[in-house]
Amino acid sequence: MTGNEQTTPSLVIFDCDGVLVDSEPLSLACLTAGLNRIGVDIDLDTVRNRFAGTSMVSIMGHIERDYGIAAPAGFVDEVKAETLATFDRELQAMRGVAEAIRSLDLPVCVASSSDPVRLRHSLTLTGLLPLFSGNVFSSAQVARGKPFPDLFLFAAAQMGAEPTSCLVIEDSVPGVTAAVAAGMRVIGFTGGGHWGHDPGGADLSRAGAASIFSDYSNLSKVITS
Incomplete structure (x- = not known):
């Protein structure tokens, strides 16, 4: 990817569990x-x-x-x-995530391993569903879930974005692995309650995350870094 593609993604793809909602x-x-x-x-x-x-x-x-x-x-x-x-x-939304997404002047969507019922239930409970304008994709819609790239490639195609111009926010090694396999830049999020064992996100970095963050007040900064 060129430097411009890194700093200006055409689409930001969010995982749900452990990224948008503290469900893990x-x-x-x-x-x-x-x-x-x-x-x-x-x-x-x-x-x-x-x-x-x-x-x-x-x-x-x-x-x-x-x-x-x-x-x-x-x-x-x-x-x-x-x-x-x-x-x-x-269930609670991640602290500051709604405000951070509203501040982005970029297309966004969700691509999650959760089944469609759980996925929409989680986003509805936490008030996050309207932020994505119905652009919510589940592994139930593809042949292979994470760590395979199918879901991220499907989400990009549905959103009309080239994979190499997409940025993924992920909290799990399978998710990071899937994003890398899809040819997308991926940033690791470690602000969820399940990341107390490794707040620095070493596992995510080893899997291919370009950077790690844990606070949504930094989202715009890490997206363009």
């Missing part, structure tokens, strides 16, 4: 409790390290392959229902 501590806790109930010996830190930013389809495939436990009928729907109920009680 809630959803990962629900997932861990659910997996423990069906006999998977796994703790919260392992779930966070292995599965943050990935879809339930991918997660359950890993569980069956690595732990030899197939989810019983209805398990995924049960965990999703528990997660949404927890969101209703506790």
